[in-house]
Amino acid sequence: xxxxxxxxxxxxxxxxxxxxxxxxxxxxxxxxxxxxxxxxxxxxxxxxxxxxxxxxxxxxxxxxxxxxxxxxxxxxxxxxxxxxxxxxxxxxxxxxxxxxxxxxxxxxxxxxxxxxxxxxxxxxxxxxxxxxxxxxxxxxxxxxxxxxxxxxxxxxxxxxxxxxxxxxxxxxxxxxxxxxxxxxxxxxxxxxxxxxxxxxxxxxxxxxxxxxxxxxxxxxxxxxxxxxxxxxxxxxxxxxxxxxx
Numbered sequence: 001x002x003x004x005x006x007x008x009x010x011x012x013x014x015x016x017x018x019x020x021x022x023x024x025x026x027x028x029x030x031x032x033x034x035x036x037x038x039x040x041x042x043x044x045x046x047x048x049x050x051x052x053x054x055x056x057x058x059x060x061x062x063x064x065x066x067x068x069x070x071x072x073x074x075x076x077x078x079x080x081x082x083x084x085x086x087x088x089x090x091x092x093x094x095x096x097x098x099x100x101x102x103x104x105x106x107x108x109x110x111x112x113x114x115x116x117x118x119x120x121x122x123x124x125x126x127x128x129x130x131x132x133x134x135x136x137x138x139x140x141x142x143x144x145x146x147x148x149x150x151x152x153x154x155x156x157x158x159x160x161x162x163x164x165x166x167x168x169x170x171x172x173x174x175x176x177x178x179x180x181x182x183x184x185x186x187x188x189x190x191x192x193x194x195x196x197x198x199x200x201x202x203x204x205x206x207x208x209x210x211x212x213x214x215x216x217x218x219x220x221x222x223x224x225x226x227x228x229x230x231x232x233x234x235x236x237x238x239x240x241x242x243x244x245x
Contacts, residue, residue: 006053007110014111016102020055022110024076025089027135028096035125036098042112043100044075046126048148050137054101055059061099062089067139070111071152073122074168077109092178092197093138118157124244126152134174136200141187143195145171173206175199182209 002007006018016022026045032034036045054061078100088094102108116122129135136145146167149229175198177188185191185198201209212220 009114010106012113012115013109014114015106016104016108016110018053018055018104019078020053020058022102023052023054023061024100024102025050025052026098026100026112027100028083029133029135030129031098033128033133035115035129037219038081043081044073046122046129047071047074047111048126048129048137050093056212064089065139067137069148071126071148072116072155073119073125074114074116076100077107077112079105079108090138090196092194092199094102116155118155120156121155122160123152131170131174131203132141134200134202134205136174136197136198138198138200141195142171142191145175156238170203174201174203176201177207 006016008015008017025035026043026049029043031038031047036043047068049068050065051068052061052066053064056065079100082101083096084099085096086094087097089226100111132146138172140148146164149167150164172184172186175185177183177185178190178197178199179188181199181201182230190197209218
């Protein structure tokens, strides 16, 4: 995928080349769960974030908000970091963030090295963010939410033979309707109005929303049961390890 015109790769590092500043928004929950770690002037984290730019004469750091997509662990070197509390990042997403700023100075590095070592623990960390914590950036379109799962495993060297449909099923339960959290986003009218308006939740919270009757009469219940019975692969996947501890 081609880089935006305001980014460049030089000696394996990614730099900002535009006017003003480039911005990454890192949820504070990433630091609490050790998904992100500050080490001196560097930050190590998982690249499922929101990005923006603050151009000259602008004051709204969310004006150019969009997904930042690098579904693996990497190291970044921002010029400065600011903390914001109860911050309205998008109309559907409010929280506490560390805001990382990068200037066009050939010193600040958005990605220190694009050649990241393949390590399946990177995938497990990604799953902990998306599945266990429910920290899904709501700037990612609902129909594209399965892709980070596939790409994260591919980048780190193993697809486990898991079809995209499995992750589509998972996403369909993790993302809830903004008007009725008891209802999956895919079944609500909000999907037709704004496919980024879903409310992400932790997989641990799903049983509180889904009644036994709903579970047993789900349109996907038969397929899920058959898949579990027929799966003869004894190797545990990153998702299984995250869910079972």
